[in-house]
Amino acid sequence: MTADRAAVVTGARTAVVTGAASPHGIGRATALLLASQGWNIGILDIDGPGSEAVASEITSTYHVKALGVAADVSNEAEVRTAIDELEAALPPLAALANIAGVSSPVPYLELTSDEWHRVINTNLNGVHYVTRRVAESMVRHNYGRIVSISSTSAQRGGGTYSKTPYSVAKAGVIGLTRALARELGPFGITVNAIAPGPIATEIMGGPLTPERRTALTADLLVNRVGEPQDVASAIAFLLSEPSSYITGQTLNVDGGLYMH
Ligand code: NAP
Numbered sequence: 001m002t003a004d005r006a007a008v009v010t011g012a013r014t015a016v017v018t019g020a021a022s023p024h025g026i027g028r029a030t031a032l033l034l035a036s037q038g039w040n041i042g043i044l045d046i047d048g049p050g051s052e053a054v055a056s057e058i059t060s061t062y063h064v065k066a067l068g069v070a071a072d073v074s075n076e077a078e079v080r081t082a083i084d085e086l087e088a089a090l091p092p093l094a095a096l097a098n099i100a101g102v103s104s105p106v107p108y109l110e111l112t113s114d115e116w117h118r119v120i121n122t123n124l125n126g127v128h129y130v131t132r133r134v135a136e137s138m139v140r141h142n143y144g145r146i147v148s149i150s151s152t153s154a155q156r157g158g159g160t161y162s163k164t165p166y167s168v169a170k171a172g173v174i175g176l177t178r179a180l181a182r183e184l185g186p187f188g189i190t191v192n193a194i195a196p197g198p199i200a201t202e203i204m205g206g207p208l209t210p211e212r213r214t215a216l217t218a219d220l221l222v223n224r225v226g227e228p229q230d231v232a233s234a235i236a237f238l239l240s241e242p243s244s245y246i247t248g249q250t251l252n253v254d255g256g257l258y259m260h
Contacts, residue, residue, distance in 0.1 A: 005188065008141045012091035014065075015039040015239060016083070018073055018130055019100030021050025025201045026149065027099040028054050029228035030235050034095075035062040037236060042086035042093070043068040044079070044130065045100060065090055073100045073126030074118075083133045093137045095239040098127045098148035098173075103162045103203045116165045123169035127176060135184055144189035145239040146180070148173050149231070152197045152254045160197070160216070161204040170195075174250050181248030190247040192238045197254025199226040221256025 015034045020027030020043045031041050035058045045051040048070025055068035067089050071082035087093055104119045106112075127148050138144030153162055154170035177193040184191055198216040200208050208216070213225050234253045237243055252258055 004141045005143045008092045008094045008143045009241070012040060013094035014042050014086070014090040014092065015095035015097065016042040016044060016086060016093055016130070016134055017097045017099060018044045018126075019098075020054050021045035021047040021068070022201070023050075024207075024228070025099075025203070026196070026199060026228045026231045027097070029232040030097050030099060031058060031066075032061075033229070033232045033236050034097075034239065035064050035066065037240075038064065039095065039239075040064045040091050041066040042083075042090050044071050044073070044082050044086070046070065046072050073130055074121035076125075076129040079126075079129040080133050083130070083137075087137055092141055093134055094141075094143060095145040096131065096134045096138075096147070097235050097239065098130055098146070099235075100126060100130075101149060101203070103205070104166045105161055105163060105205065108164045111164065119165035120169050120172075123166065124172040124176070127173055131176075131180065135180075135187075135189065138189050139184070139187040142188040144184070144187070145243070146184075146189060146191045147235050147238045148177055148191075148193050150174050150177075150193045150195045150250060152195050152252065152258050154195060155252075155258045155260065177250065178248045185247060190238075190244065192243075192246060192248070193250040194231060194234050194238070195250050195252045195254065195258070196231050197226060197252070197257040199228060199231055201228060219257055220254075224255070226253065226255060 051068025055066040058066035151170040
């Protein structure tokens with residue numbers, strides 16, 4: 001191991017988490033869990049004040065550094081500026097969790113081009129823009145862990161809430177993950193995806209009602225809807241050292257909704 005790589009594996013290092021500003025979301029749960037495990041945290045979210053609030057919650061609860069910055073993941077220039085800022089303020093960037101995303105319940109025959117592009121630009125291009133910039137930092141110290149959130153909708157063509165552009169973008173995330181596992185593997189970087197099933201956040205049109213929970217649970221083998229912590233735990237594992245022999249994979253965290 002080179003000195004530079006050793007410092008990133010064993011010393012102070014940072015995990016970048018996108019989409020962590022939402023109070024009940026998967027991103028915030030992930031940022032808090034990673035901070036509890038000793039990671040310094042860089043938050044990137046379209047909601048600047050929300051990002052700063054989660055960062056300050058982290059610094060006051062855990063003995064790590066955290067910084068929250070505002071950026072729209074679908075805007076490459078904003079992403080690059082935001083990651084520059086995180087890199088300048090925090091220890092080396094060693095992990096990335098691509099979590100920011102939007103839902104889209106519009107039926108295909110009512111879909112506008114604007115809606116198609118909004119969803120693809122955020123859920124697929126956004127993952128590419130953030131990953132591309134962070135990977136430039138990771139290759140410098142020959143080490144990195146990247147996890148991107150896909151969805152069971154990629155595998156089942158929707159069926160839970162969001163429809164076609166969401167399925168397409170999330171399927172694209174799986175393709176991107178496999179291609180990057182090949183291209184970035186030689187630089188000591190693992191790249192994986194997680195495909196969550198229904199998780200109790202507000203992305204499916206607001207808080208889940210008891211009736212909606214019951215309806216969603218009917219399709220599951222585990223007798224409950226998932227919680228953000230279920231996904232956060234899987235992300236933390238794939239960003240950890242014990243996962244170092246796993247790359248190019250999609251891990252379903254879906255209560256048994258999809259088996260292949
Ligand atoms: P969430 O609470 O709505 O979190 C999404 C976060 O992404 C929010 O903080 C949101 O900010 C942010 N965001 C949205 N557009 C953005 C943009 N253009 N640039 C930067 N940040 C942006 O929903 P969640 O359920 O935790 O979703 C997290 C991820 O899991 C998403 O990729 C979602 O597709 C995926 N997922 C969720 C489920 C589920 O059942 N919950 C299932 C499968 C996959 P604002 O709140 O300000 O918009």
